[in-house]
Amino acid sequence: MDQHSSTMEASPDGAANVDWKATHGSLVRYLIARGVRADLADDVAQETIARLVVIARSQAIGSLFALAFRIANNLLVDHARLESRIGGDLDEDFVCDAPSLDRIVDSQKAFEVFQRCLNRMPPLRREVLVRRRLHHESCRSIGEDLSLSSKAVEKHITRALTDLRRAMVSAGLDPAGWSAW
Incomplete structure (x- = not known):
């Protein structure tokens, strides 16, 4: 099955019929076009592919790219929520006022x-x-x-x-x- 196919049949080897590398590339391009940093876009695309593989092994996917973009968008929302709870960039030095x-x-x-x-x-x-x-x-x-x-x-x-x-x-x-x- 090529990357432009809109339907994928459910089967134990259904996930094997997809060009995951091409799907990953499409996801990265989509995310970068939405303004996502390249490193985050790659991470989100990889997590999206992992979730798609699990879904493809157990059920038929009507539109692979529609589902992939939906999963990627949801992962971005989750990432934004996590960053807002943590308070921004994870690389910042956190200062604790409590004594050591x-x-x-x-x-x-x-x-x-x-x-x-x-x-x-x-x-x-x-x-x-x-x-x-x-x-x-x-x-x-x-x-x-x-x-x-x-x-x-x-x-x-x-x-x-x-x-x-x-x-x-x-x-x-x-x-x-x-x-x-």
């Missing part, structure tokens, strides 16, 4: 190290550090409440930060990323 798994694990480990270190600090040093760094109280205010000079408050903060830095280094954490503390 490594960062999460490092943060959890750092929190545990901080907690252990704080629990081991003398109570006065811990209180001064928490009030200054977590509650953002001034050294003067902390000193007045605890009957300490501002200089003594600063020394407690320095020693507490040194303790925290040592604990992080001994736990294998990079203290450079935690400079806010």
